[in-house]
Amino acid sequence: MKKETWILVGAVIVLPLLVRPAIAAEIWIFAMFGLGLNLLLGYTGMLSFGQSTFFGSAAYVAGWLLKNYGINVFFALGIGVGVGALSAALVGYLCVQRSGLYFIMLTFALNQLFFFTAYQWTSVTGGEDGMPGIPRPALWGLDFSNPMLFYGFVSILFLISLWAMKRIVESPLGKILVAIRENEVRAEAVGYNVPRFKLAAFVIGGAFSGLAGVLYAMLFGIVPLEAIGFVTSGNVVFATLIGGSGSLYGPVIGSVVFIWLSESMSTVWARWPLLLGVAFVIVVLFFRGGVVEAWSRFWTWRSSRQRA
Amino acid sequence: MALLETKSLSKSFGALTAVNGVSLAFQAGTLHSIIGPNGAGKTTLFNLLTGTFAPTSGKIIFEQEEITGTPAHGVAHLGLARSYQRTTVFPAFSLLDNVWVSSFATNKSWQGLAWRKTDRFPEVTERARQALTDVGLIDKQHHLAREISHGEQRQLELAIALAAAPRVLLLDEPAAGLSPDETRKMVALVRTLKGRYTIVLIEHKMDIIMSVSDRISVMHFGSLIAEGTPEEIQRNPEVRRAYLGGVAA
Amino acid sequence: MLYALMGLGLSLIAGILNIPNFAHGALFAVGAYFLVSVVGALGNFWLGLLLAPIGVALLGLLIEYAGIRRLYAAGHDYQLLFTFGLALILGEVIILVWGPVGISHLPPAILRGGVDLGFTFYPKYRLFVMVMAGLLVLATWLFLEKTRYGAIMRAGIENKEMVSLLGIDIHWLFTVAFAVGAGLAGIAGALTAPIRGLSPQMGVDMLGIAFVVVALGGLGNLLGAIAAGLLIGIAQAVVAGYWTEASTVVIFAVMAAVLLVRPQGLFGIR
Numbered sequence: 001m002k003k004e005t006w007i008l009v010g011a012v013i014v015l016p017l018l019v020r021p022a023i024a025a026e027i028w029i030f031a032m033f034g035l036g037l038n039l040l041l042g043y044t045g046m047l048s049f050g051q052s053t054f055f056g057s058a059a060y061v062a063g064w065l066l067k068n069y070g071i072n073v074f075f076a077l078g079i080g081v082g083v084g085a086l087s088a089a090l091v092g093y094l095c096v097q098r099s100g101l102y103f104i105m106l107t108f109a110l111n112q113l114f115f116f117t118a119y120q121w122t123s124v125t126g127g128e129d130g131m132p133g134i135p136r137p138a139l140w141g142l143d144f145s146n147p148m149l150f151y152g153f154v155s156i157l158f159l160i161s162l163w164a165m166k167r168i169v170e171s172p173l174g175k176i177l178v179a180i181r182e183n184e185v186r187a188e189a190v191g192y193n194v195p196r197f198k199l200a201a202f203v204i205g206g207a208f209s210g211l212a213g214v215l216y217a218m219l220f221g222i223v224p225l226e227a228i229g230f231v232t233s234g235n236v237v238f239a240t241l242i243g244g245s246g247s248l249y250g251p252v253i254g255s256v257v258f259i260w261l262s263e264s265m266s267t268v269w270a271r272w273p274l275l276l277g278v279a280f281v282i283v284v285l286f287f288r289g290g291v292v293e294a295w296s297r298f299w300t301w302r303s304s305r306q307r308a
Numbered sequence: 309m310a311l312l313e314t315k316s317l318s319k320s321f322g323a324l325t326a327v328n329g330v331s332l333a334f335q336a337g338t339l340h341s342i343i344g345p346n347g348a349g350k351t352t353l354f355n356l357l358t359g360t361f362a363p364t365s366g367k368i369i370f371e372q373e374e375i376t377g378t379p380a381h382g383v384a385h386l387g388l389a390r391s392y393q394r395t396t397v398f399p400a401f402s403l404l405d406n407v408w409v410s411s412f413a414t415n416k417s418w419q420g421l422a423w424r425k426t427d428r429f430p431e432v433t434e435r436a437r438q439a440l441t442d443v444g445l446i447d448k449q450h451h452l453a454r455e456i457s458h459g460e461q462r463q464l465e466l467a468i469a470l471a472a473a474p475r476v477l478l479l480d481e482p483a484a485g486l487s488p489d490e491t492r493k494m495v496a497l498v499r500t501l502k503g504r505y506t507i508v509l510i511e512h513k514m515d516i517i518m519s520v521s522d523r524i525s526v527m528h529f530g531s532l533i534a535e536g537t538p539e540e541i542q543r544n545p546e547v548r549r550a551y552l553g554g555v556a557a
Numbered sequence: 558m559l560y561a562l563m564g565l566g567l568s569l570i571a572g573i574l575n576i577p578n579f580a581h582g583a584l585f586a587v588g589a590y591f592l593v594s595v596v597g598a599l600g601n602f603w604l605g606l607l608l609a610p611i612g613v614a615l616l617g618l619l620i621e622y623a624g625i626r627r628l629y630a631a632g633h634d635y636q637l638l639f640t641f642g643l644a645l646i647l648g649e650v651i652i653l654v655w656g657p658v659g660i661s662h663l664p665p666a667i668l669r670g671g672v673d674l675g676f677t678f679y680p681k682y683r684l685f686v687m688v689m690a691g692l693l694v695l696a697t698w699l700f701l702e703k704t705r706y707g708a709i710m711r712a713g714i715e716n717k718e719m720v721s722l723l724g725i726d727i728h729w730l731f732t733v734a735f736a737v738g739a740g741l742a743g744i745a746g747a748l749t750a751p752i753r754g755l756s757p758q759m760g761v762d763m764l765g766i767a768f769v770v771v772a773l774g775g776l777g778n779l780l781g782a783i784a785a786g787l788l789i790g791i792a793q794a795v796v797a798g799y800w801t802e803a804s805t806v807v808i809f810a811v812m813a814a815v816l817l818v819r820p821q822g823l824f825g826i827r
């Protein structure tokens with residue numbers, strides 16, 4: 001595990017030299033979002049298509065408090081995590097009773113509930129125009145309007161959340177969630193209250209999504225309506241799959257690829273979501289294991305060729 | 309006093325009565341078999357005992373306390389563990405992990421559930437290893453469950469139940485689908501478990517039943533039609549009728 | 558009524574192919590835009606109403622054949638993601654071909670204006686849509702209940718293995734089911750076009766509602782989808798009368814409330 005840590009720290013240090021600090025920050029924020037989703041998707045086997053509910057809700061609530069009440073950074077982060085977890089608890093409670101298709105549809109439909117609420121509640125959320133004017137309050141004298149300083153802050157939070165997720169997946173809880181994925185009936189027979197564990201996965205995933213949401217709001221200074229929309233939900237699924245849902249680092253790699261690609265494409269062509277859709281389809285058709293699996297397949301192929 | 313009892317336990321699915329007023333008493337430390345033709349209700353009985361189904365009527369009593377209606381995830385904590393007729397393990401896990409999750413579930417405490425690394429639970433891991441050793445799979449502990457043979461998976465099936473350190477083992481046709489050689493090994497294994505656990509066994513292979521059972525209960529169309537020692541059952545005319553009347557042993 | 562149509566199509570696809578078709582909303586939008594194009598090219602609304610859904614159904618056929626079929630081995634999750642990617646692609650294609658701005662499209666001359674219902678003036682076109690959609694729902698239901706092909710489809714929802722064992726090509730069943738579902742979405746879209754105008758967003762908006770209908774009606778429960786669709790349509794109309802902004806939100810809130818009490822939906826059996 002030590003090697004991966006060094007690579008990550010290295011990546012965190014090097015990234016802002018390769019892309020703008022704001023993009024680099026967006027990458028790690030999205031990675032946190034993806035980590036939350038992957039606990040549900042990769043580990044527990046639940047394809048939640050409504051993660052933007054937690055991401056967006058946290059962004060709106062924390063953003064609103066930051067803007068109108070001038071709360072400090074830590075409080076904002078706490079609110080983000082709390083709102084993310086709470087909304088996930090609500091949504092999760094409704095969804096974990098179902099599985100398969102119903103589950104996926106429910107996560108999506110509930111996402112739409114939140115979306116339309118945000119859309120209509122223009123007095124608070126600004127509706128289609130979003131919620132602008134979100135500040136980045138200073139912390140201990142550090143002025144976060146400096147993009148590099150803010151990037152440093154975001155990346156430290158990212159490393160911490162990655163470490164937290166690592167602890168979770170290496171704990172009994174992580175094993176139990178995978179057991180649920182592998183054989184739900186046996187997991188229950190062996191003594192685990194499956195719906196409750198699924199809910200726990202939801203809440204943890206929601207907390208990570210919420211943290212990402214707050215940071216997103218602070219990064220861009222605005223909460224766009226799309227943050228709670230269905231495309232964002234799909235994007236995080238896509239990014240996680242590109243990287244590979246089978247490993248802890250998959251969502252991280254996927255975020256790097258996804259954000260970098262989408263940011264580059266969006267400046268070139270206004271219709272870039274088309275390319276995104278095409279890329280999505282191609283990955284689904286041909287590269288299902290994502291980068292991580294393709295990489296390990298490549299190494300296996302290479303070593304078998306060397307032996308030959 | 310019996311360790312595990314059912315009192316007039318019944319289960320109906322609409323118009324179909326799968327289990328009809330079954331009253332059984334399982335004495336601690338014995339191996340009590342349940343036999344009967346296909347469709348007699350044996351597996352449904354197990355499902356009732358393990359909380360997979362709630363009974364339509366009747367009671368289940370364990371250690372003198374009523375446990376009727378305990379949900380499926382609560383039964384293991386009471387001390388009843390089950391192995392299944394159709395192998396149902398965790399395919400992507402190693403053998404060790406397969407038994408580990410079972411061992412952890414019934415561990416005294418779940419402290420460190422989301423925080424401690426799984427290799428820092430020595431008692432859990434020890435119990436898991438012991439279960440694998442008991443069934444003879446310890447050498448393959450790091451193999452993946454989906455990679456081992458069917459016979460070995462049946463052993464793993466049993467190990468998962470053992471890892472819960474139960475008081476009662478409910479074994480549903482542990483020899484199902486095994487070759488004669490593998491069956492012999494399974495029977496030997498069950499013999500080693502006798503005495504250490506209270507065992508309720510469902511089996512179709514008569515020779516196994518006769519050689520390991522302390523007591524046998526016979527079910528037919530959901531009802532109990534006979535009960536006794538292996539010798540008594542072999543001589544019982546109703547049993548012969550139920551079995552030889554249509555389904556050979 | 559339209560919701561019933563959408564729900565029916567989605568439920569059919571979900572029941573037979575076992576995937577929530579995330580592109581269903583996009584197909585709805587494509588139907589509307591096809592109508593506009595056909596009317597633009599041929600000048601005849603009725604022809605448009607006929608050709609648009611056929612076009613969408615063909616598109617559905619293509620989608621199933623070229624995409625979804627290839628992913629059977631990969632499992633439902635991937636088929637679902639494929640439809641999601643498709644939804645994105647279709648959404649963007651619509652913008653590319655027809656422009657990002659909303660279009661309004663008037664109903665044909667004979668259907669303009671209102672009908673005096675005594676207590677209120679009701680737009681003729683909406684009345685037409687209700688009747689038309691109702692007829693379509695009825696026709697689809699009759700097809701499914703009374704014809705041999707319909708019976709095959711319903712059997713496919715219940716038990717796919719049985720159907721294939723009976724010698725029916727299961728892949729063909731999937732393709733046709735998807736095409737029919739798509740066609741239903743297409744005609745719903747075509748019918749909607751003159752009501753509220755078109756926009757590239759219309760697909761996504763409708764998708765959520767379609768999902769609610771199916772979730773309430775029960776996956777694969779076709780009658781349930783119809784009933785749920787009607788229920789939701791009425792509920793929305795009623796709420797819109799009192800509190801317009803909340804009308805869409807209410808749909809989802811109702812769904813959440815129902816599912817809290819009855820996780821299997823109003824009519825769901827699975």
